[in-house]
Amino acid sequence: MTLSKDIRKQIEALRTQINEHNHRYYVLDDPAIPDAEYDRLFRRLQVLEADNPGFITSESPTRRVGDAPAGHFARIHHKIPMLSLGNVFSDAELFDFDRRVREKLDEDPVEYVAEPKLDGLAVTLMYESGRLAYAATRGDGTTGEDITGNICTINAVPLKLLGQRRPRKLEVRGEVFMSKAAFARLNRQAIANGDKTFANPRNAAAGSLRQLDPKVTAIRQLDIYIYALGQVTRQISERHSDTLKQLQQWGFKPLPLMQVITGFDGLRAYYRRIAGLRDTLPYEIDGVVYKVNAYSRQQYLGYVSRAPRWAIAHKFPAHEEISILEDIQIQVGRTGALTPVARLQPTTVSGVTVTNATLHNMDEINRKDIRIGDTVIIRRAGDVIPEVVRSILGKRCGNPPVFIMPATCPVCSSAVQRIEGEAVYRCTGGLYCSAQRKQALKHFVSRKAMDIDGLGKKIIDQLVDKQLIKTPADIYRLRHSTIVDLQRMADKSADNLLKAIQQSKRTTLPRFLYALGIREVGEATAVSLANHFQTLRNLLRADRQQLLGVPDIGPVVAEHILSFFSEPHNLSVISQLQNAGIHWSDIQPPPQQQPLQGKTYVITGTLALPRNTVKQQLIALGAKITGNISAKATALIAGQKPGTKLTKARELGIDILDETQLQALLHTHQNTT
Numbered sequence: 198m199t200l201s202k203d204i205r206k207q208i209e210a211l212r213t214q215i216n217e218h219n220h221r222y223y224v225l226d227d228p229a230i231p232d233a234e235y236d237r238l239f240r241r242l243q244v245l246e247a248d249n250p251g252f253i254t255s256e257s258p259t260r261r262v263g264d265a266p267a268g269h270f271a272r273i274h275h276k277i278p279m280l281s282l283g284n285v286f287s288d289a290e291l292f293d294f295d296r297r298v299r300e301k302l303d304e305d306p307v308e309y310v311a312e313p314k315l316d317g318l319a320v321t322l323m324y325e326s327g328r329l330a331y332a333a334t335r336g337d338g339t340t341g342e343d344i345t346g347n348i349c350t351i352n353a354v355p356l357k358l359l360g361q362r363r364p365r366k367l368e369v370r371g372e373v374f375m376s377k378a379a380f381a382r383l384n385r386q387a388i389a390n391g392d393k394t395f396a397n398p399r400n401a402a403a404g405s406l407r408q409l410d411p412k413v414t415a416i417r418q419l420d421i422y423i424y425a426l427g428q429v430t431r432q433i434s435e436r437h438s439d440t441l442k443q444l445q446q447w448g449f450k451p452l453p454l455m456q457v458i459t460g461f462d463g464l465r466a467y468y469r470r471i472a473g474l475r476d477t478l479p480y481e482i483d484g485v486v487y488k489v490n491a492y493s494r495q496q497y498l499g500y501v502s503r504a505p506r507w508a509i510a511h512k513f514p515a516h517e518e519i520s521i522l523e524d525i526q527i528q529v530g531r532t533g534a535l536t537p538v539a540r541l542q543p544t545t546v547s548g549v550t551v552t553n554a555t556l557h558n559m560d561e562i563n564r565k566d567i568r569i570g571d572t573v574i575i576r577r578a579g580d581v582i583p584e585v586v587r588s589i590l591g592k593r594c595g596n597p598p599v600f601i602m603p604a605t606c607p608v609c610s611s612a613v614q615r616i617e618g619e620a621v622y623r624c625t626g627g628l629y630c631s632a633q634r635k636q637a638l639k640h641f642v643s644r645k646a647m648d649i650d651g652l653g654k655k656i657i658d659q660l661v662d663k664q665l666i667k668t669p670a671d672i673y674r675l676r677h678s679t680i681v682d683l684q685r686m687a688d689k690s691a692d693n694l695l696k697a698i699q700q701s702k703r704t705t706l707p708r709f710l711y712a713l714g715i716r717e718v719g720e721a722t723a724v725s726l727a728n729h730f731q732t733l734r735n736l737l738r739a740d741r742q743q744l745l746g747v748p749d750i751g752p753v754v755a756e757h758i759l760s761f762f763s764e765p766h767n768l769s770v771i772s773q774l775q776n777a778g779i780h781w782s783d784i785q786p787p788p789q790q791q792p793l794q795g796k797t798y799v800i801t802g803t804l805a806l807p808r809n810t811v812k813q814q815l816i817a818l819g820a821k822i823t824g825n826i827s828a829k830a831t832a833l834i835a836g837q838k839p840g841t842k843l844t845k846a847r848e849l850g851i852d853i854l855d856e857t858q859l860q861a862l863l864h865t866h867q868n869t870t
Contacts, residue, residue, distance in 0.1 A: 317374030791819025
């Protein structure tokens with residue numbers, strides 16, 4: 198008796214949970230759990246009811262399809278119910294489905310139609326005398342909501358059917374969805390407007406389709422694929438695949454990748470092919486659907502209470518799952534960006550055990566209100582790094598503290614900086630921080646910086662991995678005996694590298710400033726800084742106002758420079774570099790008015806002179822060099838094979854200089870300075 202009561206309580210608790218989730222999913226468009234968790238709850242209830250049929254009631258979710266309409270729209274009764282499908286999750290379950298069909302039909306093999314299972318919103322469209330009469334949501338399977346006005350905003354929906362010999366009444370059923378690209382645009386716009394974002398494309402499509410104002414729906418860029426018939430006044434064909442072809446001729450958009458297959462081997466092969474394509478498709482799918490192709494066979498097989506016996510959905514491993522956020526830790530990237538990472542209770546997502554997931558940045562943590570200890574939804578699609586989608590606030594215990602970004606780098610203890618208007622926090626110890634070490638060294642030795650020939654990526658990787666160098670200053674302490682044993686290194690190449698290191702000590706102040714890797718200080722900005730302050734000492738002593746007095750230096754770049762030079766670790770490395778013998782000639786103050794000051798040039802194509810030489814000559818005359826063509830450019834310098842920049846310059850009416858005209862420009866102004 199006690200066991201019976203316990204089972205009844207379990208069944209009632211599951212029904213309550215499932216009904217609540219149905220309401221959130223179908224009515225509020227605000228699902229609280231991933232589909233995989235819902236499937237588990239539903240299958241558990243099915244098992245308990247199957248084992249205890251005396252507890253089955255007509256109100257059980259297993260007797261229904263979804264939930265009732267929200268009441269915002271007029272109700273429409275479905276003369277032919279819009280049923281959902283049963284699910285299988287493994288080859289063994291799929292084999293059982295095919296076996297049941299074969300045995301019932303006494304036919305082997307059985308011919309099926311297979312198609313991707315779109316993750317959207319099921320709708321029905323009724324046409325009378327070739328014109329759209331109404332459209333409705335599935336609702337509870339028997340009664341849906343009239344969404345005709347919103348459906349008419351979808352370009353793929355024909356308002357008048359094409360062709361001839363159409364049934365007087367034709368009801369078609371399909372899936373309204375939002376493409377991945379449209380979903381990304383919608384959420385970007387929501388973030389820009391400070392609005393709530395959607396959790397996934399299905400949620401976005403459902404919310405868009407049920408807007409009271411069709412103008413809102415129209416801008417959401419919804420789409421639709423038709424996959425089945427509802428009520429018709431006469432039979433169109435004898436097979437489902439032929440019906441889909443006929444519907445296409447009448448102007449409907451059938452599912453892509455639909456295929457007629459036979460037998461279990463065909464079912465399994467189709468599933469694997471579509472699973473391999475899943476992450477490349479422009480829309481979300483969560484499985485594939487198999488339907489017995491012949492309508493006569495479908496009618497013979499019939500229905501169970503909730504779904505047809507002649508069709509099944511083969512679900513993919515879930516992209517989303519639930520876990521517990523145990524901690525938030527900080528990773529420092531090669532450019533100094535601090536990324537918060539969620540440490541999770543292990544959970545399987547898309548067939549992979551996930552213990553870590555990205556939280557992107559502090560703005561995302563605040564926007565999603567994610568806190569340590571929360572029950573969270575994790576999403577992983579293909580090879581994409583798992584991310585925390587959101588917290589399930591209903592499962593939050595108490596009032597855990599809000600996460601705060603650290604003030605110092607967890608790797609090197611340098612100060613952490615966040616520029617106003619940027620989402621990313623960054624470590625300011627660029628020359629010292631081990632997390633940024635390889636990136637900083639590769640930039641330091643590059644051709645436009647210190648130009649150390651022979652010290653390439655693979656050599657730097659070895660030197661860092663063997664802990665032979667930690668900062669750029671360590672490069673100048675290398676000895677022949679240290680580097681000769683490296684891979685791809687011998688006596689001669691070691692001698693050449695040491696010679697290149699020695700030669701790099703004589704450089705220019707602009708090159709040295711550029712080599713330091715200060716954020717947003719490129720070649721042109723380094724030249725401007727060097728020309729303005731003339732010495733490194735003067736630059737190190739500059740305050741914000743003095744930096745803002747340099748041409749093309751704005752508040753953001755000024756803040757980056759101040760932060761870099763205020764970090765003691767960076768100053769220590771700079772001092773070591775100077776002590777190692779790096780030096781440059783004094784900079785002569787530029788003339789009061791440089792001939793090309795205020796002018797901006799863009800260079801494209803191949804020039805006779807090295808492009809960097811041309812850039813330096815123009816910069817020395819006061820010009821600014823940029824990589825993007827815009828109406829602000831003074832002229833485009835076009836060499837051989839100029840590409841699309843030449844076309845854009847012509848469209849904008851910008852002057853175009855060939856190499857002869859460039860040389861004339863340089864010759865004229867160099868002779869006047």
